[in-house]
Amino acid sequence: GHQNPAAAATVGPAGELAAPKVAGARTAGFDILGMLVSIYGSKELFVNEYRSMLASKLIRNLAYDTSREVAILELLKLRFGESSMQQCEIMLRDVEDSKRLNANIQRDLLAAHRSSTTVAAAPARDTPNGGVVDATVISEHFWPPIDAGEGTGEMELHPDAQTHIDRFQEAYATLKNPRELRWQPSLGTVELEVEFDNGETREYRVNPTHANLLLCLLGDHDEVLGPGQTPEALGSITGLAPDMVRKKMAHWVNLGVVREEQREDGELWFMPVETPPDVSASLIAADADEATVKSSNDVEQALKMFQTYIINMLKNLEALPLDRIHNMLKLYTAGADTKYDKSPRELAGILSRLVDDDVIELSGGLYKLR
Numbered sequence: 001g002h003q004n005p006a007a008a009a010t011v012g013p014a015g016e017l018a019a020p021k022v023a024g025a026r027t028a029g030f031d032i033l034g035m036l037v038s039i040y041g042s043k044e045l046f047v048n049e050y051r052s053m054l055a056s057k058l059i060r061n062l063a064y065d066t067s068r069e070v071a072i073l074e075l076l077k078l079r080f081g082e083s084s085m086q087q088c089e090i091m092l093r094d095v096e097d098s099k100r101l102n103a104n105i106q107r108d109l110l111a112a113h114r115s116s117t118t119v120a121a122a123p124a125r126d127t128p129n130g131g132v133v134d135a136t137v138i139s140e141h142f143w144p145p146i147d148a149g150e151g152t153g154e155m156e157l158h159p160d161a162q163t164h165i166d167r168f169q170e171a172y173a174t175l176k177n178p179r180e181l182r183w184q185p186s187l188g189t190v191e192l193e194v195e196f197d198n199g200e201t202r203e204y205r206v207n208p209t210h211a212n213l214l215l216c217l218l219g220d221h222d223e224v225l226g227p228g229q230t231p232e233a234l235g236s237i238t239g240l241a242p243d244m245v246r247k248k249m250a251h252w253v254n255l256g257v258v259r260e261e262q263r264e265d266g267e268l269w270f271m272p273v274e275t276p277p278d279v280s281a282s283l284i285a286a287d288a289d290e291a292t293v294k295s296s297n298d299v300e301q302a303l304k305m306f307q308t309y310i311i312n313m314l315k316n317l318e319a320l321p322l323d324r325i326h327n328m329l330k331l332y333t334a335g336a337d338t339k340y341d342k343s344p345r346e347l348a349g350i351l352s353r354l355v356d357d358d359v360i361e362l363s364g365g366l367y368k369l370r
Helices: 013-017 032-040 043-058 067-080 083-115 159-175 208-217 231-238 242-255 279-287 294-317 322-332 344-356
Strands: 002-004 189-195 201-206 258-262 268-272 360-363 366-369
Touching (some): 043 067, 043 083, 067 083, 189 208, 208 242, 231 242, 231 268, 242 268, 294 322, 344 360
Antiparallel strands (some): 189 201, 360 366
């Protein structure tokens, strides 16, 4: 698998809407940025929200390509002034610096490995890390707080993953002495190749918590009980609460990689499946989860973008019916690359999910924040 511990994926609405085809952020006869500022209530609130959305996108940027974000930032600087966007500029610089840093560390790890006479065999890609780990190193004081996910911040990593990370940290400490990295184990994106008993493989792109739980499930198991783990056992290994383990493992169950088994004593076990799921079924199941197989990322980005719009609408306008939310979403995304193209029925499904998650509530035909 490939882990980018400070890298992750959603395109914020401000990021999309602030990139019109003409300078000044005006298109189709109206001012998109002006409308966004009016939704958020002030320039400061808009800039803060944009910074949060930018951070979320950069954290999962596996390619370290910031050309689009830099172009957007230049437009925003023209509109709001350079001082207002200084923190965003530093965030983008961090990503560019991290790209060079990763190249240097991988070079040093490879050189150390090739000069070593104690290593019997080379791992994949002929490097001691196998190119497994890279990192986005951020200037903490200039980035907004990044949510690691409730109950996952202090997660214990699988020993194999921790070994690769330790090697990366040691190389960083040598290169940047006296600086040291403070790792965020639950942030980022992991690319996994899962091999099944019949020799077939499937590739998945997930967050570190999902990846870590699967690695622990597929690791060493009891010779008497056989493969599989209970939520309590996985919780003990990873430091996560059993309820959190059940919630996160539901992703792998939905993808058909893991199955649930109820034992005679009523205890729940997670068991690895022997044959891979149908690829199309995997893609369908992944669409509904926060961490997905690669080709479903765009769906999640769009959903998260519209959710942010909805929340900010209700912050400023308090309560709205379905049809008005529908029309406002079409208006506010008119100049964006990712436009709102949902039907009222599809929007009702999105709103229903927000209701289920206790983000909003429905009363008398009006949606409002809880």
